[in-house]
Amino acid sequence: MQRVAAIAFNTFREAVRDRVLYNLIVFALLLIGTAILFGQISIGVERLIVINLGLTAVTFFGLAIAIFIGIGLVYKEMDQRTLYVLLAKPVRRVEFILGKFFGLALTLLVNTALMGVGFFLALYYVEGRISLPEANLLAALYFVFLALLLATALALLFSCFSSPVLSAALTFGLFVAGSLAEDLRELGRMMEVPVVEMLTRVVYYVIPNFRNFNVISGVAHGHPVPAALLWENTAYAFLYIGLVLAAAALIFQNRNLK
Amino acid sequence: MPVIEITGLTKDYPRGFWRKRLHRALDGLNLTVEAGEVFGLLGPNGAGKTTTLKLLMRLIYPTAGSAKLLGRPFTDIDVHRRLGYLPEAPYFYQYLTAREFLDYCGQLFGLPKADRRRRLGELLEQVGLTEAADIALRFFSRGMLQRVGIAQALVNDPELVFLDEPMLGLDPVGRREVRDLILRLGAAGKTVCFSTHVLPDVESVCSRVAILNRGRLHGLGTLGEILKIHVQASEVLVSGFSAALVEALRRLTDGVRVAGDKLSATVPDEQLYTVIDCVRQQGGRLLAVNPVRASLEDYFFEQFGTEKVPELTSRE
Numbered sequence: 001m002q003r004v005a006a007i008a009f010n011t012f013r014e015a016v017r018d019r020v021l022y023n024l025i026v027f028a029l030l031l032i033g034t035a036i037l038f039g040q041i042s043i044g045v046e047r048l049i050v051i052n053l054g055l056t057a058v059t060f061f062g063l064a065i066a067i068f069i070g071i072g073l074v075y076k077e078m079d080q081r082t083l084y085v086l087l088a089k090p091v092r093r094v095e096f097i098l099g100k101f102f103g104l105a106l107t108l109l110v111n112t113a114l115m116g117v118g119f120f121l122a123l124y125y126v127e128g129r130i131s132l133p134e135a136n137l138l139a140a141l142y143f144v145f146l147a148l149l150l151a152t153a154l155a156l157l158f159s160c161f162s163s164p165v166l167s168a169a170l171t172f173g174l175f176v177a178g179s180l181a182e183d184l185r186e187l188g189r190m191m192e193v194p195v196v197e198m199l200t201r202v203v204y205y206v207i208p209n210f211r212n213f214n215v216i217s218g219v220a221h222g223h224p225v226p227a228a229l230l231w232e233n234t235a236y237a238f239l240y241i242g243l244v245l246a247a248a249a250l251i252f253q254n255r256n257l258k
Numbered sequence: 259m260p261v262i263e264i265t266g267l268t269k270d271y272p273r274g275f276w277r278k279r280l281h282r283a284l285d286g287l288n289l290t291v292e293a294g295e296v297f298g299l300l301g302p303n304g305a306g307k308t309t310t311l312k313l314l315m316r317l318i319y320p321t322a323g324s325a326k327l328l329g330r331p332f333t334d335i336d337v338h339r340r341l342g343y344l345p346e347a348p349y350f351y352q353y354l355t356a357r358e359f360l361d362y363c364g365q366l367f368g369l370p371k372a373d374r375r376r377r378l379g380e381l382l383e384q385v386g387l388t389e390a391a392d393i394a395l396r397f398f399s400r401g402m403l404q405r406v407g408i409a410q411a412l413v414n415d416p417e418l419v420f421l422d423e424p425m426l427g428l429d430p431v432g433r434r435e436v437r438d439l440i441l442r443l444g445a446a447g448k449t450v451c452f453s454t455h456v457l458p459d460v461e462s463v464c465s466r467v468a469i470l471n472r473g474r475l476h477g478l479g480t481l482g483e484i485l486k487i488h489v490q491a492s493e494v495l496v497s498g499f500s501a502a503l504v505e506a507l508r509r510l511t512d513g514v515r516v517a518g519d520k521l522s523a524t525v526p527d528e529q530l531y532t533v534i535d536c537v538r539q540q541g542g543r544l545l546a547v548n549p550v551r552a553s554l555e556d557y558f559f560e561q562f563g564t565e566k567v568p569e570l571t572s573r574e
Contacts, residue, residue, distance in 0.1 A: 006365035017353040088315040088343040089366045256318040
């Protein structure tokens with residue numbers, strides 16, 4: 001456990017010392033800031049615009065951080081041979097994978113929290129009052145964080161066997177596909193061809209369902225987030241992340257370093 | 259007790275894009291190293307030295323064979339608590355300082371904070387990096403990185419140390435320091451196994467060497483034992499010589515060279531005393547008599563110079 005923590009902390013330290021991270025955070029905060037402008041020219045729906053734009057900015061910039069850093073987590077260490085020193089020590093390969101994941105998870109937690117603070121400040125500005133953050137908005141932010149963790153695990157998995165560009169394409173592709181999973185299943189159903197219907201249903205269950213984590217539109221319109229969804233999404237995310245990390249560890253375990 | 263026991267260790271690498279062919283990087287290596295030895299793995303590039311060390315460090319997996327380190331299977335993670343390893347031309351995290359990196363390595367061995375702090379101070383002093391301890395590694399020269407690499411290999415005070423080309427990238431002073439460090443480790447009872455392709459690196463420090471070429475073991479023993487078939491001559495250096503002495507020496511041996519006021523002659527061992535007597539009788543001044551050591555390059559050229567590229571085995 002101590003080794004996993006050491007690797008996680010070092011991964012976090014690496015991310016914190018990377019300028020790319022700060023650029024992305026600044027862009028996210030700028031975008032959240034522009035939500036205020038959009039809000040001001042949208043009479044009566046300022047809050048709706050700020051919530052929609054703000055939380056979407058948190059999602060996409062968080063995703064960019066997860067992908068940009070995630071795809072290099074294993075590949076870069078193999079490519080630059082920094083892994084040699086590490087794995088020759090009493091470190092199991094699965095510990096390395098877990099350490100890398102938790103390190104990036106910690107980075108994402110801090111970033112999401114920072115962007116969340118920016119989002120709430122923007123919201124208070126357009127509302128003209130300061131109050132405790134609403135539970136629904138916090139739940140939406142929590143779901144964004146879960147989705148980012150899942151994307152990180154996927155990026156880490158791809159990073160174990162493919163180049164950074166391919167890993168980024170695969171992770172982003174799965175994020176888009178996972179966000180449209182229900183539409184894909186509906187499409188299969190509408191075609192009324194049993195084979196296609198079965199195939200789309202299999203794809204629906206296999207690929208990560210990112211849509212479940214997106215409640216931004218609902219909370220922007222004031223719909224409450226059901227308590228059951230909190231548990232369901234949490235359980236789904238952790239189960240899926242566990243499976244993806246197990247696959248990553250299995251692939252990495254059998255790799256010969258170059 | 260042997261601390262390294264390698265039995266039939268073999269490693270094949272697939273090559274080619276469409277039709278995979280196997281290249282044998284290491285071919286049935288058998289090797290035993292005893293506790294307290296300073297052992298050298300010698301061979302040219304592509305001999306299998308790095309492959310052997312990477313296999314023992316679990317960085318790659320063997321195609322066949324096995325190995326024991328400190329009496330336990332090399333795959334046993336607990337054995338690696340007692341080992342140190344310096345990879346060839348090591349790369350480290352550029353965003354860390356030398357102190358942070360060594361502290362990180364200490365954490366991976368589970369060393370308590372107080373122990374790490376004490377050990378780091380000792381190691382930085384030992385490799386001459388105390389002044390540069392808080393500078394990011396991206397600003398380090400190749401030689402400084404090599405020193406960091408040696409320090410991280412010793413962070414856990416290992417019983418058995420593997421160093422892959424430890425003198426690589428070091429200036430003469432640095433090479434001397436590393437040689438001294440290896441000798442100190444040997445004197446402290448540690449077992450050191452290091453690879454190199456440079457003969458002087460091993461001459462002064464190794465108790466035994468293994469010579470590898472194209473994945474196969476070609477010699478095992480002291481360097482003298484292995485190269486002695488080539489050490490059958492001496493170089494005699496003379497000053498104050500006369501034309502008569504030059505003439506006399508040329509009658510005795512072919513390898514007589516005159517450069518300025520110095521004469522040197524390569525003399526077969528069986529004629530050495532005859533030549534010395536001749537120098538004395540002719541009034542020459544004997545400056546030095548040095549055994550002519552075949553260089554490792556000479557050895558390899560003579561042994562393997564005409565050998566073909568190792569056989570490539572088709573996967574199917």
